[in-house]
Amino acid sequence: MTTIKRSDIELLAPAGDWDCLRAAVANGADAVFFGVEKFNARARAHNFLMDDLPDIMSFLHLYGVKGFLTFNILVFEDELREAQKLIEACIGAGVDAVIVQDLGLVKMIRDISPDFPIHGSTQMTITSPEAVEFTKPWDIERVVLGRENNLKQIKQIGDQAKLPMEVFVHGALCVSYSGQCLTSEMWGGRSANRGECAQACRLPYDLMVDGVQKPMGDIAYLLSPKDLAALELVPELIEAGVTSFKIEGRLKSPEYVANVVSKYRLAIDRYFQDGDIRPSKEEMRELEQSFSRGFTYGFLKGTDNKQLVEGTYPKSRGIFLGRVKQILRDGVVCELEAPVKRGDGICFDAGDPTKKEEGGRVYDIRRRGVKLEGEAAGGLIEIIAGRNDVDLNRLHVGDRIWKTNDPHLDKRLRQSFENDRPYRTFPVSIKVTGKLGEPLRSWWTDSRSGQTVFVESELPLVQAQKRPMDVTFIEEQLGRLGGTILELGQLDVQLDGELIVPMRELNVMRRSAVELLEAERQRPRAYIRRDVDAYADVPSNGAVPRSAQAMGETATYSPTTIPGIAGPVRLTALCRSLEQVEAVLATDVDMVIADFEFIKQFPAAVEAARRAGKRIALATPRIHMPGENGYFRNITKLQPDAVLVRNTGAVYYYLKQRLEHPNEHHPELIGDFSLNIANHKTAALFLEAGLDKVTPSYDLNIQQMVDLLRNTDTSQLEVVIHQHMPMFHTEHCVYCTFLSEGTNFTNCGRPCEDHSISLQDRIGMSHPVRVDEGCRNTVYNAIDQSGAEYIRNFMELGVSNYRIEFLEESAAKVLEVISLYERAIRGEISGTQVWKTLKATNQLGVTKGQLVK
Structure with a gap:
């Protein structure tokens, strides 16, 4: 059995802007994925510009972090040349890999460069060993598996296909298989395959069973999954063969990135240092605070439709504090299930998020009328909202209370990346030699990159009259690396006699060595690059078509006279x-x-x-x-x-x-x-x-x-x-979730064989839901x-x-x-x-x- 090492595991963080990039690096990411202004699956993120690529890669490589560009959308015919320019810019900037959906783009990249790394996006819908095998002729370096694969399947795919696997471990879940959702563009004109998802899965629907609306109480979001949180499953994921732990969130804040990355960094490191140690309640609470629609393992531990979709709210709620027990003149009484303090943001949930919800900041907390200092962590607590923040007349006993924001946590997270200090330091080994009348020579080896640079003094060594240089003196002078990414590791000093050079010489040598090592780290990775044309492989179809005609014109054709067609239609x-x-x-x-x-x-x-x-x-x-x-x-x-x-x-x-x-x-x-x-x-x-x-x-x-x-x-x-x-195509089964007491196909009783379901949208259109042999659902558009x-x-x-x-x-x-x-x-x-x-x-x-x- 192969022993898994810490260096085998990559923590991959999202970055939608420079602050997120810094937050990822500062909190322990091994790699970062990001998009530029076009051709990525988060068109609504701030994104970077193509011209930023050299600076981004220079910054990441300085800290030993890899940078992957997301190119995970479909590319249309008239965009191929522009796509080629972006790929060439990635090669020039030394991007460590591109994450690709479109197999035509894979083909183009291989035409341009045989060795530029390609990662198969989750948008490729790769969920089996055979799908991985299909990618191998194009030398795809790794694949991002579908979020619907469970731990057993992940291990099976890895064992059979023997290709590094990247798996989403945290963040928003798509209810539809990635790459197989057409709803957003069909209904909203914004394609999920083009990075413009309008999140139709987060909308309310009425459940129609055999043509009759089924009463659902406060359940309206029938296709809105909770958020994925696999922090507790880090050991199982490592042992299943996952090599890259991917965090979703290029639309999220830098505080979210800092929070989630730091938690997974700790969990991964803890596994290799201490074994199977699970995260604390406080760690899980902090994760929920940054962004959460409620947490789920997704499909990692198998299909559990009822755990995946609760259906009562579609947006981030944060931490559940408890329910309203009593409404006071100036606040509410709540039996706390999580800590709360002054300044926290709260929201009152009456069970219908389509209507305006009350919320604001906590102004005060009391226990039996007595003001509390600091944080309240349990028992019956009186929560007083800020003046004019909450209309108490709109609250009800039984309403859920959510802690939506924690300013103290946000401040702590921002401090992790908003500082002038280097985010990480790396040991450097120094060898120093010297002889009378010759320069002081030094070799500096970067422990992370293995690069060695040579620096010598301008002035020769002279005989010391009073205090010759010794190991302690040289260690003190060359070890002054504060404010740089380096720290002194091993030092080997070999001086032939009692020698000395001016102290400024040592300072110059130290600064030169740091500059050279940083330059080596930031040097773009080199790839083979060919001069090709994106349209070099266009076939000749024989017929020369006219320009596309205005719609609505008619003409008479017989099968034998249709231009460009040899034979009948x-x-x-x-x-x-x-x-x-x-x-x-x-x-x-x-x-x-x-x-x-x-x-x-x-x-x-x-x-x-x-x-x-x-x-x-x-x-x-x-x-x-x-x-x-x-x-x-x-x-x-x-x-x-x-x-x-x-x-x-x-x-x-x-x-x-x-x-x-x-x-x-x-x-x-x-x-x-x-x-x-x-x-x-x-x-x-x-x-x-x-x-x-x-x-x-x-x-x-x-x-x-x-x-x-x-x-x-x-x-x-x-x-x-x-x-x-066919709009949504989902592993989530609507029949099982809402017409059965079961959780998956093994215990649902097959209500799909006796009933027909459709989802009625806000304008009254009922969209049929059909089941396939694998118990996956397809939601079809109501109108042909x-x-x-x-x-x-x-x-x-x-x-x-x-x-x-x-x-x-x-x-x-x-x-x-x-x-x-x-x-x-x-x-x-x-x-x-x-x-x-x-x-x-x-x-x-x-x-x-x-x-x-």
Whole structure:
């Protein structure tokens, strides 16, 4: 068994600005991740500028801290050259790694540099050993696992894939799998895959069960998870093989960064020094004080839906003080569950955070009318709020009281990084030699970096007349390193005789050595860099498309005269029930795709397709966890004509099957939207890997789609032109949480088999919630949407493969929808007629976008 050392573990901190950067370094971070003004998943953070990169890396490297740039978003076609400039700036500044979501960007980075480090973002949705294996041809240095992986799975992934693993240990949790949430952009025009999440999961929803609203009391935030806090699990995480402990929070304050980093620093160091010592109550309270929606282990100890989502409030509350026992003339009585003192911020929670809540500063604390000095830590306490802070008439007995702010804690945290002293010091070993008539020579070795610099005196050594230099004298003079990042470690003095040089010579030597060692630390890391063009790999599609046309125009095409298309247009239909499959089989649709909640229904769909002489594809789940390859094997046994592949674990599995069994028949592989293909480089990566067709990302608006199509072999693309948009995709099960006494699939009683749930938003739209074989939930948009108006543009660009997706439509509705699209493809009706007839939204993907002339 390999012994884990302290140096094997990295504490990775967030930084949204310079104060956060300093707070991270001052409180013990081994590495910091940060973004610049564009191309990162926290567009709302202050962020740094690209021109700041050299200064940032110089500062971090001075203290022996690594710096990782977040590039964890999808990159659109017209942004590739700008993305290349940022990557080149990172290479020039010596950034230690970039954290990447877009596999096309990975491909670009490898074209530019074979050795520049890449980390796979959690936005890549890597949750299985197979998904890790898929990344290896591009030399991704480490992966950030999905937050839904538990400790057992983390260990299994590490043992099998043998790649360093980075895991989120603290901060806000996304209810949806990262990289698989389309809600924010669909409803708010701000894409989570573009760093602009509008947090639709933090909004209130009504629970509709079988079409009837279920009374939920004060539970309204059905998709709002508590915050992750794994401080108590540090030993288990280390033993599971986690090498990088990642803290979320680039939108948080420097006090938050200082607080959380210092707590995890202490816990990690304590593990290696003292063994399994758990944090104190006070440490956990201080963590809650900086930011907390209530703490949870997330999925690290397995799925517990009721612990993950409480549903009563969506924002940070801080520390729970207790409940209002009595309302006084000038305050309230509370039985304390946590300490409180004058000056603390408090909030009164009446159970409906959608309404204005009372809160303010604590002006006084009393026990039975007697004023207390200092802090009150328990018992019945009278809390007096500041004058005019709280309207006591709006409070109720039973209201919860939260301590939202502690000024004393904030002051202490700020003092940790707001000072003129170096944040850290490192021992330096000095060797000194000298002979009469020669310079005093010295070698200074930085214990952290291993770098050695040589410094000698300008004047030669002379014979001492009174007090010759000795070890004590030299140690005193060269050891005056206060105010620098160095401190004297070992000193080896070898002088030949009773010698001396002027004291100023020693001072100059010391200052020169410090400057040289600091310069060595700050020297940018060197990488191989090639001179390439982001568009060097754009294919020639044969046809020269016209500029994108204004929407609403119609023209008549027959399958043999469509510009750029060799052969007929092919229409596929994705069905989510056997009734829909049978309806599709009665049409001229080229292929039906079965995407059922339960795989036991797949054989009937395959059999029906075989009877009808139609091609059939089976869909994999969107998520692949360790030990779930049986799902893929079951699909293979049914011998479908194609497989709709929805994650990189599945891509790796099926491509490996082709390699290992070259003489067997293998299904066509179609990469789905969930692979997040937003530019031609990502499309090329998956096609070169071995997929037969790919589906563009739903994050593309029409102009971005046109840009992609112009630079990609369109014969290998399948465009979805009708669907209910899959919004959230979650490990959190709404059925289990709110319709069951159980906590997960092992004890929930499967209410999903007997009931149908939807989430009703604030404007009255009910969004269906469907379950897949892995008990994961998908929330679909209430209204279907149509890209029918864009079919002409796609045809002109050579697209011949189109997909229609159904959700809960009846057989009759399926036939109507297919007929309308077939007529539009033939040019018999306009795209406008299609979506108006269907009462669908006129939209492609998650944003409407604009076509330019």
